């Protein structure tokens with residue numbers, strides 16, 4: 001039985017949470033190992049492919065250093081399926097009371113997505129202190145999080161959507177950012193080609209982003 005982790009603990013495992021779209025079961029184990037080898041331990045497997053739930057099971061077994069979660073949770077049924085597959089945290093594009101109720105019932109720590117102060121306040125009213133800012137770049141990116149820092153004091157964010165190695169440091173240096181999410185560390189082409197060494201190299205660069213940002217030191 002793995003130790004239960006809070007969302008804060010999940011976000012502190014590494015500066016970047018890889019957002020994964022697993023098309024083939026055979027990719028699950030080597031992909032998880034490649035990311036963990038590069039230093040990224042919290043892995044978000046999106047429930048966007050038929051392989052996703054089985055991929056969560058396989059990754060947790062194949063990469064003991066990984067903390068595997070499920071992304072794209074949009075319904076209570078998604079939450080229950082993710083939990084049964086062994087997901088240790090859940091991520092959602094939005095903030096849904098039904099999804100959050102189901103997650104509470106299942107004991108699944110949730111990182112729901114918000115794009116406005118009203119949504120962030122709705123999350124805070126439910127006792128959540130860490131929220132995903134999604135889609136980060138399309139919603140105004142860094143200046144929006146800077147503008148939220150004072151009025152939404154006490155809330156921290158995991159911006160996701162449109163983030164890559166080039167702009168991740170701009171987010172990671174914000175005091176109200178704990179980590180960022182992104183698919184750039186596991187690009188479709190490298191995964192399809194089984195180029196796990198290249199994935200590890202991307203992960204290593206991403207894992208090192210935290211070290212160069214004074215706010216996270």
Ligand SMILES: O=C(O)C(=O)C[C@H](O)[C@H](O)COP(=O)(O)O
Pocket residue numbers: 019046071072073091092093134160161162163181182183184
């Ligand atoms: O569905 C979810 O729960 C998600 O987490 C969505 C992802 O955060 C983004 O799709 C990642 O965005 P990119 O890094 O720009 O590819």
